[in-house]
Amino acid sequence: MAREKRKIEELSMWEDARAMIRKAQAEGIETVWDRLEEQTPHCRFCELGTTCRNCTMGPCRISPKKGGKMQRGVCGADADVVVARNFGRFIAGGAAGHSDHGRDLIEVLAGVAEGECPDYGIRDKAKLVRIAEELGIKSEGRSEMDIAGDLAEVLFGDFGSRKAEVAFLKRAPESRRETWKQLGMTPRGVDREIAEMMHRTHMGCDNDAPSTLIHAARTALADGWAGSMIGTELSDIIFGTPTPSESTANLGVLKKDQVNILVHGHNPVVSEMILAAARMPELVARAKDVGASGINVGGLCCTGNELLMRQGIPMAGNHLMTELSIVTGAVEAVVVDYQCIMPSMVQISGCYHTRFITTSGKARFTGATHFDIHPENAMEKAREIVALAVDAFAERDASRVEIPHEPVPIMTGFSNEAILAAVGGTPDPLIDAMKRGAIRGVVGIVGCNNPKFTQDSMNVGLAKALLKKDILVLVTGCVTTAAGKAGLLMPEGAEMAGPGLKEVCGALGIPPVLHMGSCVDNARILQLCALLAETCGVDISDLPVAASSPEWYSEKAAAIGLYAVASGIETHLGHPPNILGSDTVTHLATEGLEDLVGARFIIEKDPEEAAERLDKRITAKRVGLGWNP
Amino acid sequence: MAREKRKIEELSMWEDARAMIRKAQAEGIETVWDRLEEQTPHCRFCELGTTCRNCTMGPCRISPKKGGKMQRGVCGADADVVVARNFGRFIAGGAAGHSDHGRDLIEVLAGVAEGECPDYGIRDKAKLVRIAEELGIKSEGRSEMDIAGDLAEVLFGDFGSRKAEVAFLKRAPESRRETWKQLGMTPRGVDREIAEMMHRTHMGCDNDAPSTLIHAARTALADGWAGSMIGTELSDIIFGTPTPSESTANLGVLKKDQVNILVHGHNPVVSEMILAAARMPELVARAKDVGASGINVGGLCCTGNELLMRQGIPMAGNHLMTELSIVTGAVEAVVVDYQCIMPSMVQISGCYHTRFITTSGKARFTGATHFDIHPENAMEKAREIVALAVDAFAERDASRVEIPHEPVPIMTGFSNEAILAAVGGTPDPLIDAMKRGAIRGVVGIVGCNNPKFTQDSMNVGLAKALLKKDILVLVTGCVTTAAGKAGLLMPEGAEMAGPGLKEVCGALGIPPVLHMGSCVDNARILQLCALLAETCGVDISDLPVAASSPEWYSEKAAAIGLYAVASGIETHLGHPPNILGSDTVTHLATEGLEDLVGARFIIEKDPEEAAERLDKRITAKRVGLGWNP
């Protein structure tokens, strides 16, 4: 990290972001980039992952100078053990985030089945029946609510200690499950693996880095194949399975003459109600009473993705746009649930008329307005929140409003169901296109922004480089808005693709980059890979597919990366997790895992180079399958 | 921490320890004290708790200088948020340790019920029936195995997501449960609270220190009233409820002419089998074949406590004696399960003929000999391990053997059942003694050693100071051996007590310090307090009781402290957790919690002063109850 102040052009590739950074600077508002500058250089020990605070004989630091002092913590743990433990807990944090989110959906489903959540229902009854049958629940002649109740019960079981493996694991190819079994990586229960990860990393438990990492992978697999997958499937059942639709993206989606409400966080349970409330005639009328022409609900981060996928709301921005959205001065309320919500948003909201509203008991923010929302009272509270936002409109200071840029059009809604429907109902046409090389491979680009990178430059750079190589790109989470702003989420984006991919997109009328949802929805990509592998009669690690999280920052992103790798999907990261202080851990992540699970991590900060390396993997896999490279 | 090298006399109060530290120094063997010296001074940020590594926008450090730079992490988290998050995860680590241990016992019980674990059985059938009935399981006319199966099922439920509260919570007084309910502190499921703790501390979730701390308390309560309590109760059912017996303690329990095997860790599941194997005639014969006069199984740390309580094995030492025990040169094998096992023991074992043997897949040690033990194969593997130890005897180098000191006698086995039996079957005589002031109060002194303190000086100093004030002391974990070596675990120890306590001990023939077990067995103390409160018709926080962990080091100790406080038991710690970087968190821990849960933490490094403060609490509570102060 250079020590001289970075120019605004280096902070973000986007004009809407740059304009708002300039405005923030002019108004004396501190943003994430200012704080990164203060925090740079970071503590070297912490960056290497060799700091331990797991007991009060320490805290301890392991020196990177081999053979000198401080080679072991007070207990005797060496760099390998400390790094592995820290990484294990990092993964546990990510898996816990996704999975606790998944649990919340089960609770809503159970509440619906028990008639206790009148504001929610079953929007995709066919999917309810399909998933229930898949998990061995009889549906014939039974009421929807009975089926839903049984489904909730089976899935609650995935959060217990009684199962040998989580329910959706049977979606994975037999050979993959055998690999997991051999390695002791089969996820049994979501919470159980998380708790065991915490136990193993207590002083005096797991003191063998590979053993700790294997359990970290098991914990990540519990996230991917249970926590996240449950989150996705139940959200579809409750709120509807996404189908392709059009929307818009960037800060220009904010409306000068409307009450602007931004939903932020990850879970659709509250935000769906906010959207429904905002569409209620009496609240729209109230908005008109205060001089607005209507109520505009925009999305941030993954709650945004959830509502974009299913309801087509416009996307105001991704992670690094969340602070900046408030700086427009045009936001009446930011309504948040949990995860990835910068605490600084409370302070920035306080610089404007913006109401910062928390809705989850799990994510309180000092200084925020809190509404204690449960599935039982959600609609009532949502109405109160929207009313509060409407009333705030009167306080908006027009002289401080600056909404940059026109919004760009995007296409969204590519659930697996929608993708299969687009190609004719079975995966065969997709596999045919892959076999003949029109689509040479598939890469999921997922994850966040990180102020250490010029915002979205890696996300967009990598996507563009892959498209040129006829590699179909799938996006979720914060990469969505990046791809959207770059024009890659529209069929016209196929102009930027290689000839094969361009032809396929043209024939189907789809963009070269498909938006598959929020970060829990990476489970859709897992499921798609499993389906392709099954159809081809091979393991997931044999497919010409890969993953990338170029600008990742969160524990969830690390968990996603690890479940992808453990599922056989080679995964690129734009920068490493804090593991470089251990040769054993670093080698295992970037090399050794290949022998164990048939995939590994690639760490590469140049997007072109990353594209080359992913392409190399895809080419090798094509050769392995006997497909022309 | 002074920068000049501490004298051996400052490292431990015990002669056996000092002799072995001298021997280690002479033989060039590195111990925990050497490493503490290298690691001192510790990183100031980490010590204050203001370092965050929960995402890769960081790592971040919050400066203790208010108003300067680095007041917020890159995400915007301030010192309060960072400290609270770190403390929350610290507690989660401790709760996970105890609770995953508890789960292992449920698995053994379930295996016994299903006939899959022939090496285990139900040693206390009456307790099985009593606990089953307590939890609403009918026992009349049913087979033991059916009852055991149902009990396992109910307790597995405590590790799920479906309960409103864990099963044993009904042991707590109604008023206490109401307090928890009001505060959102009622523990629902053990793993669930741990996973939610990890979720809440992910970037962008809980950004309000009190909210995070309340959930930390909920997580700790799940440990105390479920994870640990299940561990204790099922261990009693499976291995027998302890009754008073005599044994011995200190390094002198090692035998010059015998095969010495030390069991170390926390869980009795494996060590009970090691002990049984060591008593088998064919293995004793094998020992005689190699020239030993027998096989001696000694205990370290909490596995030692488990076997001491139920089988009366001699205790070689507590936490800081674990490395030193090997330095005697007289140990053929250290057999470990999990928790608090210094990784350095592998290296130290390698300096002698000592076999370092791991037995749990959750606690592998690089360089150890691993036996993959499950409840299904435990006895067979235990025999192999004992045979291996016996064979190692031939390699013992007599010239390097030094066993210091004669062992001292101790009394053990004071389960609640045993205590009640000793006082005549009901708590009334105990309460009468308390009312009239013969016993002015009860303090549990628990937890570990920490090389930052002169070993056991605080543990023993506090116990002695309290006894003088007619305060009955209960000990578990590593304080056991400390009290034992100080002569406090024998009836004669009552000579050191005040007149009232001396009289009671004399009348009952019990020591003034009662050994109640391992660190999960602190649940026994919880249960005893609940029983006293119920009998007196008051809340736990109204009782003249308190707790202390003077020389604590582990995450488990912090979790124990927090569940004690949240249960209404004021708790002393000899040094603070890494929270001092946040005024909010520090104030809440040491003051604010009093208003919420009726108890708080006392941080005090002087044992006499700590005794004064605990006495003050006890006096106030006596006054509150209308008992003479």
Ligand code: SF4
């Ligand atoms: S667990 Fe070991 S390395 Fe970590 S703080 Fe404690 S003594 Fe230091």
Ligand code: SF4
């Ligand atoms: S969560 Fe916040 S304080 Fe912690 S490392 Fe990330 S940016 Fe820094």
Ligand code: FES
């Ligand atoms: S801040 Fe303490 S070691 Fe990094």
Ligand code: FES
């Ligand atoms: S080290 Fe033995 S109880 Fe903590």
Ligand SMILES: [Fe+2]
């Ligand atoms: Fe996300």
Ligand SMILES: [Fe+2]
């Ligand atoms: Fe212990």
